[in-house]
Amino acid sequence: MREFLTVNRVANKIRQLRETYSGTFLLVEGSSxxxxxxxxxxxxxxxxxxxxxxxxxxxxxxxxxxxxxxxNFQGILAIVDADFDHLQNTPVKNPNLLRTDTHDLETMLINSLAFDKVIALFGSEDKIIKFGRDLRSALLESCMSVGYLVWVSQSDGLNLKFDGIEFSKFVDSQTLKINELKLITEVINKSQAYSLTNEDIQKRLTNKKSSSHDPWQVCRGHDLVEILSIGLRKAIGSNTAIDVKPNSDESKNTLEGILLLAYEEIYFYETQLYSEIRLWETNNPPFKVLRNNV
Structure with missing residues (x-):
């Protein structure tokens, strides 16, 4: 019921704004x-x-x-996270609905040179050399189990809870590798889903995994940032937990906030999403979304 009220409230707000505003309305998911x-x-x-x-x-x-x-409202466009849509080959039949290139906005940030800037700012060159692995690849490899578990929960209707799980309980601070059994235990405990067993969840994960899946579509950006935060405290840096806090609704002084600031316009030009927005503008004159110099 609350969802219905929220949806109608926003729709009515946009209708009222249209009375005095003739431009484009762009729907986005959150404050970031x-x-x-x-x-x-x-x-x-x-x-x-x-x-x-x-x-x-x-x-x-x-x-x-x-x-x-x-x-028949004109000049309305929505941009949402792809989530697992690309992996599930979920078609978009509405030309007014666009999705991120990768799983979500945060993965787009990490998949850009904004990530390299953050590593240069917070990472230790000596520790990175000693770590001996490509950092993006290491993060993706570690995060895959979390992404698959989220996907299993959604596709199998398990309703597992991931908000507030403590990554330090299942991520090795030196190697950044995940202990899958500890991850499953943490999620089951957080969800109070005691009717599920580790063996059952692991079997579901095994059935879901495939080498053909693009890690950028499996992994969630928030989870990648959580693991990155752990790494920047020990494996590839010597920062305090406060210095590399993953995310927060109250502060922009977080890794996600810094990634946002480090993301340059030129990175956006190279995305499929940018091309799709420009195509939408072409197909929906006189409505515009992007600045002319973008």
Whole structure:
């Protein structure tokens, strides 16, 4: 019921704004998404609206879009996280709905040179050399089990809880490798899903895994940043937990916030999402989203 109220409230707000505003309305999932896209949009021609809600901001964005389109509302576009859509070959039939290239916005940041800037700022050259592995590859390899577990939970309807899990309980601070059994135990305990066994979950994970899956689609950005934070405290750096705090709703002085700041416009030009936004503009005159110099 609360989701229904939230969706309708945002849809009605946009309808009211249309009475005095003739530009594009861009729906995004959360505050960090808004901070990201604000750097590229034409603020006179495009208004950003956050769709945060339950059960998911993504679903809210899709439903708000559908409500407005039912009344033939023009100049509305939604950009959402792909999540597992690319892996599941989930088609997008709505030209007004675009998805991130990789799993989510945070993976797009880590897959760019913004990541290298953060490593140069917080990493220790000696420790990185001693670590002896490509950092992105190491993070992705470690994070795959978490991503697969999230995917299994969603596809099998297990409703496991991942918010607040303590990565230090299952991530080795020196190698950044994950102990899968400890991960499963932590998630089961956090979810209070005691009817599930480690053996059952491991079997489901094994069935879900495939070497053909793109790690950038399996891994969630928030999880990658959590593991990166652990690494920057010991394996590849000597920072304090406060210095490399993964994320927070209250502060931009976090790894995710710094990644956002380190992301340059030129990185965005190279994404499929950028091309799709430009195509949307071409197909929806006179509505605009991006600045002319972007």
């Amino acid at each position: 998404d808004k901070v990201f896209y604000e750097r590229f949009v034409d603020k006179l021609a495009c208004h950003l609206e956050i769709t945060a809600g339950k059960p998911s901001s993504k679903q809210c964005a899709i439903e708000i879009l559908a409500i407005l389109e039912t009344s």
